[in-house]
């Protein structure tokens with residue numbers, strides 16, 4: 001164990017312990033629910049590791065996100081990380097989920113965290129329902145069906161604003177759809193980097209100005 005406490009639950013190989021510290025009561029309330037969901041609802045709900053949650057939050061902060069579109073709500077864990085930012089920017093989260101039970105749990109978690117007013121959960125097959133999105137996107141987060149990433153990217157990329165990002169989860173070679181990898185690495189509109197490849201793998205594609 002490194003000094004200062006246990007290593008990150010999300011990544012036992014993490015070199016330094018990092019803990020997200022609340023800046024104010026709004027963050028405190030959201031972080032308490034993040035901690036609780038991470039502890040009690042991780043099993044069976046395929047939520048991202050904690051260190052990926054912090055990565056999502058960091059990118060959303062960096063681009064000053066006001067509109068985050070998420071594919072794959074599950075129980076709202078990654079969405080809550082985005083809400084830490086969106087509560088401050090006056091932004092909103094539009095998140096898509098096909099599973100009613102998980103969507104209901106997410107609704108409850110968003111309520112508890114005090115962010116329901118900035119979150120829209122769209123229930124149904126996102127390949128159909130994403131057509132509802134008409135506004136510019138600052139962060140597009142792909143974390144639903146892996147073979148669907150290319151379709152989501154093709155449908156929503158035109159709405160991603162210059163300087164915005166497309167982030168995809170589970171991008172290690174054994175999980176990533178090669179057609180999507182090709183799309184984000186050969187498109188001259190994007191600069192793509194791969195992070196956390198010793199864990200779940202996350203791609204970040206920044207739309208160029």
Ligand SMILES: C[S@@+](CC[C@H](N)C(=O)[O-])C[C@H]1O[C@@H](n2cnc3c(N)ncnc32)[C@H](O)[C@@H]1O
Nearest residue numbers: 046047048072074077078097098126143144145
């Ligand atoms: C990996 S989990 C999302 C985890 C979540 N982003 C988090 O970290 O808290 C993937 C979710 O995508 C949902 N999903 C799969 N196919 C979908 C589809 N076609 N439309 C909408 N949601 C879908 C699944 O039901 C599941 O809850």
